[in-house]
Amino acid sequence: MNTIKRHDASVRDVTVGVGVTVIEPANIYDCTLGDGVFVGPFCEVQKGVRVGSRTRVQSHSFLCELVTIGEDCFVGHGVMFVNDRFASGGPARGDSTKWEATTVGNRVSIGSNTTIMPVAICDDVVIGAGSVVTKPIVEPGVYAGNPARLLRHHR
Numbered sequence: 001m002n003t004i005k006r007h008d009a010s011v012r013d014v015t016v017g018v019g020v021t022v023i024e025p026a027n028i029y030d031c032t033l034g035d036g037v038f039v040g041p042f043c044e045v046q047k048g049v050r051v052g053s054r055t056r057v058q059s060h061s062f063l064c065e066l067v068t069i070g071e072d073c074f075v076g077h078g079v080m081f082v083n084d085r086f087a088s089g090g091p092a093r094g095d096s097t098k099w100e101a102t103t104v105g106n107r108v109s110i111g112s113n114t115t116i117m118p119v120a121i122c123d124d125v126v127i128g129a130g131s132v133v134t135k136p137i138v139e140p141g142v143y144a145g146n147p148a149r150l151l152r153h154h155r
Contacts, residue, residue, distance in 0.1 A: 009024070009025045009026060009027040010027065010028075010029070011024070011026060011027075011028045011029070012028075012029050012030075013029055013030045014028055014029065014030070014031055014032070014033060015031070015032040015033070016032075016033045016037075017033065017034045017035030017036065017037065017053060018035045018036070019035055019036045020033050020034075020035070020036070020037045020038075020039075021037070021038045021039070022038075022039045023039065023040050023041040023059075024041060025041060025042060026039055026040075026041060026042065026043050026044070026045075027043070027044040027045075028043070028044070028045040029045070029046065029047060030046070030047035030048065031045050031046065031047065031048060031049040031050065031051070031063075032049070032050045032051065033045075033051050034050075034051060034052045034053035034054070034055070034071065035053040035054065036053055036054045037051050037052075037053065037054070037055050037056075037057070038055075038056045038057065039051075039057045040056075040057060040058045040059035040060075040061070040077075041059050041060075042059050042060045043057055043059065043060065043061050043062070043063070044061075044062050044063065045057070045063045046063060046064050046065045046067075047065050048065050048066065049063045049064075049065065049066075049067045049068070049069075050067075050068045050069070051063070051069045052069055052070045052071035052072070052073065052106065053071045053072070054071055054072045055069055055070070055071060055072065055073040055074070055075070056073070056074050056075065057069075057075040057079075058074075058075060058076050058077040058078075058079075058112070059077050059078075060077055060078045061075050061076075061077065061078060061079040061080070062079070062080045062081060063075075063081050064081050064082065064083045065083055065096070065099065066083045066099055066100065066101040066102065066118070067081045067083070067101070067102045067104075068101070068102070068103045068104065069104040069108075070104055070105045070106035070107070070108065070123070071106045071107075072106055072107045073104060073106065073107065073108045073109065073110070074108075074109040074110065075110050076109075076110055076111045076112035076113070076114065076129065077112040077113070078112050078113045079110050079111075079112065079113070079114050079115075079116065080114075080115045080116070081102055081116045082102075082115060082116065082117050082118065083099040083100055083101070083102065083118055084098065084099055084100075085100060085117065085118060099118075100118030101118060102116055102117075102118050102119055102120070102121075103119075103120045103121065104116075104121045105120075105121055105122045105123035105124070105125065106123045106124075107123055107124050107125075108121055108123070108124070108125045108126075108127070109125070109126045109127065110127045111126075111127055111128045111129030111130065111131065111144075112129045112130070113129055113130045114127055114128075114129065114130060114131045114132070114133065115131075115132045115133070116133045117132070117133060117134045119133055119134070119135060119136045119137065120136045120137070120138075121133070121136070121137045122137055122138050122139065122140060123140060124140035124154055125137055125140055125141065125142075125143065126141075126142045126143070127143050127144065127148060128142070128143065128144030128145070128148075128151075129144075130144075130146075131143065131144050131145055131146060131148040132145075132146040132147055132148060133147070133148045134147040134148070135147065135148075139153070140153065140154045141153045141154055142154070
């Protein structure tokens with residue numbers, strides 16, 4: 001009979017600020033969560049991720065290695081961060097030297113089911129639900145679509 005190598009979902013080796021809430025089940029490890037961060041159930045937050053104070057990460061979201069999220073952000077349900085562009089025509093297959101970083105500024109709201117490729121996103125941005133962010137966002141405003149485009153500037 002074959003055996004299964006089992007790893008339970010867990011919260012381990014996390015540097016946390018004051019008042020952090022994690023709803024289990026969640027798989028959160030080797031990362032940093034600032035003061036007042038909320039992480040909903042069925043989320044994975046991987047090694048080296050940094051989540052700024054007062055940021056909310058809703059259920060079923062995936063924050064892969066090399067992601068940094070600023071303060072006072074909102075990450076909707078089912079948001080997927082990607083660190084591998086398949087630049088060589090396929091997955092990096094564990095070769096982390098091919099992975100790229102994502103940086104999200106402060107006061108950024110990311111709608112549910114959005115995919116964020118390795119990019120930088122400036123402060124004060126709203127990204128509509130279901131969007132695919134493929135390029136850096138350098139100007140505050142509201143973005144949506146696939147690929148995400150500027151719809152309007154903040155007033």
